[in-house]
Amino acid sequence: MDSQIQAWLQANGYGECAESQPLAGGSINQTCRLRFADGASLILKSHTHAPKDMFASERTGLEALRQDTGLRVPKVQTHSASAILLEDLGQGDPGTEYWRQLGTGLALMHNKPQEYFGFHCDNYCGTTPQKNPRTEDGFDFFARFRILELAHSAESRGLLEPADMDALYYIAENLRQWIPAQPPVLIHGDLWSGNIHCCADGVPALIDPAAYFGWREAELAMATLFGGFDTGFYEAYAEASDMETDWRERCDLYNIYHLLNHLLLFGVSYLGSLRQSMRRYT
Numbered sequence: 001m002d003s004q005i006q007a008w009l010q011a012n013g014y015g016e017c018a019e020s021q022p023l024a025g026g027s028i029n030q031t032c033r034l035r036f037a038d039g040a041s042l043i044l045k046s047h048t049h050a051p052k053d054m055f056a057s058e059r060t061g062l063e064a065l066r067q068d069t070g071l072r073v074p075k076v077q078t079h080s081a082s083a084i085l086l087e088d089l090g091q092g093d094p095g096t097e098y099w100r101q102l103g104t105g106l107a108l109m110h111n112k113p114q115e116y117f118g119f120h121c122d123n124y125c126g127t128t129p130q131k132n133p134r135t136e137d138g139f140d141f142f143a144r145f146r147i148l149e150l151a152h153s154a155e156s157r158g159l160l161e162p163a164d165m166d167a168l169y170y171i172a173e174n175l176r177q178w179i180p181a182q183p184p185v186l187i188h189g190d191l192w193s194g195n196i197h198c199c200a201d202g203v204p205a206l207i208d209p210a211a212y213f214g215w216r217e218a219e220l221a222m223a224t225l226f227g228g229f230d231t232g233f234y235e236a237y238a239e240a241s242d243m244e245t246d247w248r249e250r251c252d253l254y255n256i257y258h259l260l261n262h263l264l265l266f267g268v269s270y271l272g273s274l275r276q277s278m279r280r281y282t
Contacts (some may be wrong), residue, residue: 001017001044001083002046002080002082002083004078004080004081004083005017005044005078005080005083005085006076008078008085009085009119010078011178013037013069013147014036014042015037015261016037016039017035017036018033018035018036018037018096018152019034020032020033020034020035020044020063021033021035023043024096024271025072027126027194028081028126028127028265029045029046029047030045030046030047031043031044031045031046031123032044033088037053039086041088041150042085042086042088043074043085043086043087043088043089043115043135044083044084044085044086045084045085045086046081046082046084047082047083048082048126050081050082050127050182051120051124051127051129052081053081053121054123054124054127055080055081055082055084056079056081056121057080057121057122057123057124058079058084058123058128058208058209059076059079059084059247060119060120060121060123060146060209060211060239061119061123061189061211062074062076062086062209062211063076064119064120064186064211065109065186065188065206065209065211068109068112068186069105069106069108069109069186069206070105070108070109071101071102071105071106071109071203071204071205071206071209072089072199072203072205072206073085073127073205073207073267074086074088074089074092074197074205074207075087076143076206078198089197089199089200090199090200090201091197091198091199091200092198092199092200092202092258093197093198093202093203095201095202095203095256097232098198098202098203098204098230098232099204099230099231099233099236100195100232100233100235100236101203101204101236102196102204102229102236103206103229103231103232103234103235103236103237103238103239103240104237104239104240104250106188106191106219106237107237107238107239107240107241107243108235109185109186109257110185110216110219110240110243110247111185112185112186113183113184113185114183114184114185114186114213115184115192115213116135116136116184116213116214117133117134117135117137117138117141117213117214117269118132118134118135118141118184118213119132119144119211119212120132122212123211123212125189125190125210125258125261126265127265128150128153128261128264128265130145130189130210131145131149131214132145132212138181138182138184138214138215139176139179141214142172142175142179142214142215143172143173143175143234144172144260146257147168147171147256147257147260148169148170148172150257150260150261151164151165151168151243151260152196152265153264154260154263154264157264159263159264159267159271160263160271161267162277164274164275166240167278167279167281167282168278170254170281170282171256171278171281174281175192175233175253176190178216178250178281179215179217179250179253180244180269182217183212183217183255184207184213184215185213185214185215185216186212186213187211187212187213187214187216187218187219188206188210189209189210189211190208190209190210190222190258191212191213191219191223191234192223192225193220193224193226193227193228193229194208195208195209196227196229199202207246211272215254216228216241216243217243217244217252217254218245220234220237220243220251221247221251221252221253221254221255222254222255222258223252224248224255225255225258231259232274244266245249252276252277252280252281253277253280253281255277256274256277259273260274
């Protein structure tokens with residue numbers, strides 16, 4: 001265990017860990033439940049070769065979500081360069097209102113406009129750097145720091161061809177043709193089913209964010225990837241939100257960012273899906 005984490009545990013009366021139980025589900029970090037002799041438990045996420053500010057920026061994102069949403073978010077106990085220690089929310093089965101609770105809670109968070117696009121700090125989506133400079137124009141922000149930033153990284157690794165780059169430049173330069181004007185709101189940033197946790201009492205919680213101030217349609221678009229969510233989520237979100245009802249028509253456009261990210265993280269198996277999304281707009 002990381003020496004800084006261990007020192008914090010001892011300083012806060014936890015003593016020695018009696019059991020470390022590995023938890024499944026993560027593709028980037030190692031996650032385990034730490035159990036202590038007095039019955040207390042905490043969640044430890046670690047990554048031996050994490051970028052030095054990755055867990056610090058995750059802490060900032062989690063704390064922003066805890067402040068600005070009615071949804072449950074685990075409290076951060078402490079962090080180091082290679083790990084983050086979190087409140088243990090337990091593990092249960094979804095209640096009957098689970099997906100509707102998630103949809104309503106997310107819509108209420110998205111109903112609070114922010115002052116600018118970007119965030120308090122740069123952070124990571126997985127281990128991919130995510131730049132979040134303060135930006136007044138959402139189209140400029142998404143073009144430069146979501147599409148083109150990752151496109152250049154993928155090109156430098158030989159993952160994209162010149163024709164791919166031409167298409168991505170065209171899309172980035174013409175976002176206003178397809179996307180309606182939207183205010184910046186706090187979004188989770190990596191909202192797929194693997195980053196929604198069911199607590200011991202059957203209530204949903206947000207975990208593993210890549211938080212920033214961005215477009216709420218981009219958040220909903222991500223929630224359609226990799227199997228999507230239960231229909232109750234989208235119904236409850238629509239009831240609690242005034243967002244455009246045709247947002248699904250733009251999902252492929254927003255998800256170019258996440259497909260580029262998966263191309264960088266996991267390789268060329270995502271190139272076909274990326275190109276299919278790009279063809280809709282070129």
